[in-house]
Amino acid sequence: MVCGGGAPPQTIRVSVDVLEDLMMLVSELVLTRNQLLQLARNQGDSAFTVPLQRLSHITTDLQEGVMKTRMQPIGNAWAKLPRLVRDLGVELGKKISLEMRGAETELDRQVLELIKDPLTHMVRNSADHGLERPEDRARAGKPETGRIMLNARHEGGHIIIEIGDDGRGLSAEKIKQKVIAQGLATEAEVANMPEREVHRFIFRAGFSTAAAITSVSGRGVGMDVVKTNMERIGGTIDIRSREGFGTTFVIKIPLTLAIVSALIVESGSERFAIPQIGVVELVRVGGEGAAQLERIKDAPVLRLRDRLLPLVNLATLLQLQPAAEEASAFVVVTQVGGHVFGIIVDRVFDTEEIVVKPVAPILRHVTMFGGNTILGDGSVIMILDPNGIARATGLGTEGGEAEPERESGRPSHLLQSDAATALLLFRAGDAAPKAVPLGLVARLEDVERERIEIAGGQPLVQYRGKLMPLVPLSGHWDASMAPERQPVLVFSDGDRAMGLMVDEILDVVEDRLAVDGAGERPGYLGSVVVGGKVTELLDTAWWLRQAGEDWFGGSQRAAGQGRQVLLVEDSTFFRNLVVPALGAAGFVVTAVADAEEALRLRDAGAEFDAIVSDITMPGMDGFAFARVLRDGGPWRDLPLVALTGRVEPEDIARGREAGFTDYVGKFDRAALLESLTQCLAARVEA
Known part of the structure; x- marks a missing residue:
């Protein structure tokens, strides 16, 4: 006997965690696919072109299939x-x-x-x-x-x-x-x-x-x-x-927050991604027969189909080096609510499916960024948020936008022990995973083995027209044992760059930094637990020193001239970045973990030429510390520089009122060196 009805649909229960892991793996597959396609484009006619196109189609189908498993009816x-x-x-x-x-x-x-x-x-x-x-x-x-x-x-x-x-x-x-x-x-x-x-x-x-x-x-x-x-x-x-x-x-x-289609643009020699959901159209300005930029009271506007469109120059907004000719550029027309405005960029590349990674906590206060991603060529670029750009410039806003929220009144910067940090995971030397804060990495590169040269026992590579020192994280680099393409983490500062040679890039994750200093060894701050695995956290400053003392600015070594500086900073991680930076500039630095310890040094008769202090610290904060110093004592007249993630006007005003001589944003090494140099020079003249 044959039943006439159709068989019931077969279903199976799957844990949400399994689906999330699948989505993460597909995201990484998309990144790898993009990287392979970029390599194929650079090589032109290649035997891999057809297989890569097939791989691209399969990856897209797989992505759509996994997306369907996460879909739910509204x-x-x-x-x-x-x-x-x-x-x-x-x-x-x-x-x-x-x-x-x-x-x-x-x-x-x-x-x-x-x-x-x-x-x-x-x-x-x-x-x-x-x-x-x-x-x-x-x-x-x-x-x-x-x-x-x-x-x-x-x-x-x-x-x-x-x-x-x-x-x-x-x-x-x-x-x-x-x-x-x-x-x-x-x-x-x-x-x-x-x-x-x-x-x-x-x-x-x-x-x-x-x-x-x-x-x-x-x-x-x-x-x-x-x-x-x-x-x-x-x-x-x-x-x-x-x-x-x-x-x-x-x-x-x-439709999803994991993988989105984005337009890749360039401004001030830096590339950015703009989600296509926010792009209305692209307009070429300048040149014969093209639209022309106009100005109303020094504000750029574009006359688009008999409508004046307000414009934002992205390079100016982000304080990048602007292109020589603003009149010959591209305008990305975007819409925020009922408002339409244009973003001026220098170049427009193609569209690309990108994997959205959370923005590093150090940049959370910068509302123009909605995340970051890794392109096919290994570049880590920021994803622009048109809504945030509108708020930052006053275009398309309903006014009076509140400032970004801060948890418990603390700024969201990289070094909070209670804040999540975006970490780049990789392997080097042994099988144990290692991590470095993503906010410190300028680019990820795959360098061909043939491009790496040896000079004075130091691996070097020609990078953007200059020689970039390479430091092997495993301690030694052997060309005969090296892979054909060497993964490199690039750290840059102005026109200087250095690369850390690693074995494999694993992932970008966001987690809280709870550093265990037990078993600490040179080059590592300690261990953290990431994704259930013990992971060594890189001491970035130690590895930067291996590239040569002048990487931190040897031209500024004379600025310190042996001057004694006291650093008051509760974060071990940040002390390990600031101390060598100031030391390379010629300062003799003493670092303490809190204001109370600094005051004990004062009472013990210690002498310094200047003090650099964090604001948000356990116990006595930076404002209270400044007031205590200015109330009297041997350090009353010393230059006192605030080094903090809170650089809003009201914070600066409060710092000045408390007694700080100057206010510098964290990770702005050049500004810190300049501030100390000027403060010490003014004190000598006085």
């Missing part, structure tokens, strides 16, 4: 909304119906988790602010039951979500009155604003038109938080509203 995030709307209807005394379309639209599980709370808040907002009471709707000629509509759909590699209602809509006049009352804009400015621009004031922090505080909304928080959360995942939010007819919010978010 209806999972909507599951609790019907009951929420029913409860809100009872609480608010309103009749509300909820319509959901596109619940089967799938997106990455990670993205789904991040949008659940913002969507819930927006539905509550529609029920409370948007919909009228039944009697008010009847007087307006509307059905007594108000509608809230949710709609989701795929559109070109991203998801469009619409949350709308058929309620009262936004009152532009009420918003204008609130804007003027809060001093956000003048009456004349508001009068000339398009209605859509007026509506976008609701995205400002603390802005609310609610007449009274309720348990549902009107607490002065809400849409600004929703907007910030969407921007954190590379999304945008826009608004359409018509008074008396309703309001609709349109959210555009990426």
Whole structure:
């Protein structure tokens, strides 16, 4: 007997951790594929071209297959909304119906988790602010039951979500009155604003038109938080509203946060990636028949199809060396919310699928970056965030953007013991993994064995028109035993560069640095546990010294002239970077771990020419330390330089008030040397 029905679908339970590991492996495969394709392009006609194209197609298919295993219908995030709307209807005394379309639209599980709370808040907002009471709707000629509509759909590699209602809509006049009352804009400015621009004031922090505080909304928080959360995942939010007819919010978010398509550009001799989700079009400026840059009060603009487009010069914004001719460049037209602006870059390369890695904590305060990635040629480049660029320049913002959050009032810099650090994992010498903070690595290179030369027993390679010293991490380099392509970690400072020769690049991970100094040996700060494995943490400064003393700036050795400097820094890691840097410049450095130990040196009669101090330290912080020194004692008049990750204007002002002579950002070695030189010179003249 044969059964007529089809066999039931076969399923199997798989742990989420397994899927995450698969996604990570596919990400690394994509990076390797990109590297192989880059090599094939550089070699031109190669026997590997056809197999590599086949490998590329298979990698893409595999990537899509693994992505499908992470996909979940957006209806999972909507599951609790019907009951929420029913409860809100009872609480608010309103009749509300909820319509959901596109619940089967799938997106990455990670993205789904991040949008659940913002969507819930927006539905509550529609029920409370948007919909009228039944009697008010009847007087307006509307059905007594108000509608809230949710709609989701795929559109070109991203998801469009619409949350709308058929309620009262936004009152532009009420918003204008609130804007003027809060001093956000003048009456004349508001009068000339398009209605859509007026509506976008609701995205400002603390802005609310609610007449009274309720348990549902009107607490002065809400849409600004929703907007910030969407921007954190590379999304945008826009608004359409018509008074008396309703309001609709349109959210555009990426399908996944792991692998995205990006446009590679160059500015100031540095390359960057811009996610294609934020690119509207590319425009070539300068040259015969091309669009021309114009200036309005020294601000660059572009006349694009009879519309003036505000421009941001990326090199100027990031304080890079600008191209000689700004007029002959490219403009990447991007959109943030309802605002369109252009980013001026020097060159445009091709598009590439990139694996998004979290931005190093030392750069978390730089809002222009949304992460970093490794290109096919081994370069570590930053991913630009158009939303962050808009905030940094004042273009396309709703004003008054809050500063980046700081945990427990501490700056998010590389050296916090309680902050996660992006680490580059590799192997060298033995099988044990080793790590170095990613923020210190300028590039990853694969150097052909034939290019490596030996001079004075030192391996060298010609790198960007100069000789770059190579330091073998295993202690010795033998050309006969070396691989055909040698992995190298490149550290650069201005026009100087050196490379560490390693055996294999493993991964980029983000983890907290809990350094165990037991068994410490030269070249290593100690051990950390990364991914469940004991990993040796590189003492970067020690290896840099192996490349030659003048790597840190031998031309500045005379600056120190044997002057005595006291360094007060609680981080062992940072002390190991600063001490040799100052020592190479001719200073004699004494390093202590906290302010209390520094004061004990003072009371014991120790003498110094200058003091460099961290701000955020356990016990007595840098501000209190400065006040104690300035209150009296033998160190009262010494130059006191703050070395910290907090360099906002208010922090600098507070430091000056406490008694610091100068304020220098961490990892800015050149600024520290210049500051010490100037402070000591001024003291001699006085």
